[in-house]
Amino acid sequence: MTPDLMEAGAKALEAHRAKVEAEVTSGDRGASFGRVLHGAEPDFAHGVALYLDDITVSFDGFRALNALSLAVNVGELRCIIGPNGAGKTTMMDVITGKTRPDAGTASFGSNIDLLRLRENEIAQIGIGRKFQKPTVYEQLSVFENLELALKADRRARASLFSRLSGAQLDRIGEILQLIHLLPDAQRTAGLLSHGQKQWLEIGMLLMQDPKLLLLDEPVAGMTDEETERTAELFLSLEGQHSLVVVEHDMKFVDQLTEGRKTVTVLHEGSVLAEGLLSEVQSNEKVVEVYLGR
Numbered sequence: 255m256t257p258d259l260m261e262a263g264a265k266a267l268e269a270h271r272a273k274v275e276a277e278v279t280s281g282d283r284g285a286s287f288g289r290v291l292h293g294a295e296p297d298f299a300h301g302v303a304l305y306l307d308d309i310t311v312s313f314d315g316f317r318a319l320n321a322l323s324l325a326v327n328v329g330e331l332r333c334i335i336g337p338n339g340a341g342k343t344t345m346m347d348v349i350t351g352k353t354r355p356d357a358g359t360a361s362f363g364s365n366i367d368l369l370r371l372r373e374n375e376i377a378q379i380g381i382g383r384k385f386q387k388p389t390v391y392e393q394l395s396v397f398e399n400l401e402l403a404l405k406a407d408r409r410a411r412a413s414l415f416s417r418l419s420g421a422q423l424d425r426i427g428e429i430l431q432l433i434h435l436l437p438d439a440q441r442t443a444g445l446l447s448h449g450q451k452q453w454l455e456i457g458m459l460l461m462q463d464p465k466l467l468l469l470d471e472p473v474a475g476m477t478d479e480e481t482e483r484t485a486e487l488f489l490s491l492e493g494q495h496s497l498v499v500v501e502h503d504m505k506f507v508d509q510l511t512e513g514r515k516t517v518t519v520l521h522e523g524s525v526l527a528e529g530l531l532s533e534v535q536s537n538e539k540v541v542e543v544y545l546g547r
């Protein structure tokens with residue numbers, strides 16, 4: 255990295271730190287910002303990570319979600335497919351608190367009512383969301399992006415402006431390895447390929463150790479090789495995290511499901527079919543509304 259770039263990166267990091275500090279201390283982001291949710295640990299004893307029941311979302315009378323019910327098990331990697339407008343994004347918006355449903359229930363573990371929590375509180379209890387477009391701090395290095403993600407974690411607020419501990423450095427190293435960016439740790443994030451930026455953002459989410467990860471079309475725009483590596487990455491996360499992956503790329507879904515995992519097909523805001531990829535691909539209703547297009 256050139257001295258200019260290093261200086262620019264350091265300045266951007268400082269500016270971001272100052273902004274985060276102002277937000278944390280000002281309290282004007284709403285009463286719940288930075289609030290630690292005591293006793294809000296999800297209870298996964300029953301094996302269910304996410305449970306949506308009879309969720310309906312209407313926009314001016316149009317039902318984007320129509321009595322949607324869905325359960326994702328702890329440690330499960332669930333792929334959700336469906337044609338454009340099926341309600342996949344709206345479903346993620348409900349889970350993350352961005353959209354409030356008109357009816358239904360949504361719980362995280364057996365005890366946390368997601369519909370009572372705000373977006374930042376939902377992130378804080380361990381639900382991480384990756385939007386389709388990568389959003390990394392382009393002017394900072396890969397390492398600095400991960401460092402920021404670690405320090406922006408509300409649960410680690412005490413260490414926001416302190417030096418990284420040995421354990422934190424180790425954690426960043428582990429994540430760098432996992433997302434295949436160890437050799438690029440000091441590289442400016444803006445210089446990474448599209449696929450690498452996506453991995454970095456996933457790494458930033460992982461720094462906060464989410465229990466449930468929601469990933470919206472993570473391989474859109476990736477090369478075949480990047481897509482394959484992303485599948486390997488997700489498979490390595492399965493078990494330790496629950497993952498919900500919304501995807502149109504059937505080859506990728508095939509890699510992720512390994513011929514044995516459940517795929518959910520959404521259509522018109524409800525579950526149209528659920529089963530192995532091979533089963534839903536040969537389901538006539540699915541072929542009609544989606545795969546046969």
Ligand SMILES: Nc1ncnc2c1ncn2[C@@H]1O[C@H](COP(=O)(O)OP(=O)(O)OP(=O)(O)O)[C@@H](O)[C@H]1O
Nearest residue numbers: 313316317318336337338339340341342343344345
């Ligand atoms: N804020 C909104 N106001 C009005 N209609 C909306 C709004 N958000 C979504 N919709 C409509 O709800 C339906 C479901 O949209 P959604 O984005 O959830 O589908 P999707 O399955 O994610 O589609 P895609 O695969 O194209 O991303 C669509 O018909 C969409 O136009």
